[in-house]
Amino acid sequence: MKAAVNRHPGCDYKGKTRGLNDAMELLQGKWKVLIIAVLCCRGRKRFTELQQEVEGISARMLTRELQVLELNQLVQRTVCSTKPVTVQYEITPYGKTLEQIVMQLMDWGLGHRRRIMSATLSVSSLPDSSPLCAQPDN
Template sequence: MTRIEKPTELITDGPVSQSKAGFALDENVDGDLACTDHHHRILAIQDAMAVLSGKWKILVLGSLSFKGTQRFTELLKSVGGIRAKMLSKELQELEANQLVTRTVKQTKPLTVEYAITPYGRTLEQLIIEIVNWGTAHRERIMKG
């Protein structure tokens, strides 16, 4: 699991303001302040990428977000192309980062269910934006 290396560099400021294009605006572009702000934004991107990086994590979160709670084998089929060992690893990391919960049901045989947490749901808008961008990108590329 990837963790923030220097807890003293956690961002305590509020969210970044956005332009119409969605890019961050620097309202105060004074030398050091702008550099510090830029540094904090880059750290925030690094933290997010550390938690969400890889080929599968966003797909797993998307599947749990769109389809709801799933058993391991359902999730394996839903994501498609991922191997069981990799899915297990990704789920462990997502659980360690409090984005997914793992529930063991006392059935015979035991069943394990995975669900997105309320904290994980904070990523839904980001996932929807990725879906929208991916759809538009596919259409653009297919047109030539």
């Protein structure tokens, strides 16, 4: 029987799957990575500004996602003593550790969109804002 070749010496795949599962569970869903990207790229935002930047998210969902991100120390919530009271959100220094990963995902996603759209005429009529993930026809 042929022995498996480790393409990345020193990579303990089996030992790191728990970390990958944790990261995927925390960042799962449609909105968390987008919220992180907005706060990394645009800086501190009030709730309504953030809702406008993350197109399509409801106030209820944004509240829920921000709570999860805050509990996991990725986002900081600050209540300002203004009249009326305003709340601002910003990425924490710990949350900033995801910035490079999120930027790489954005770049990869744009490249993937171009690749699939140029290879598949049937999706070339999609607007640039449409999600794109090639799926087999059933």
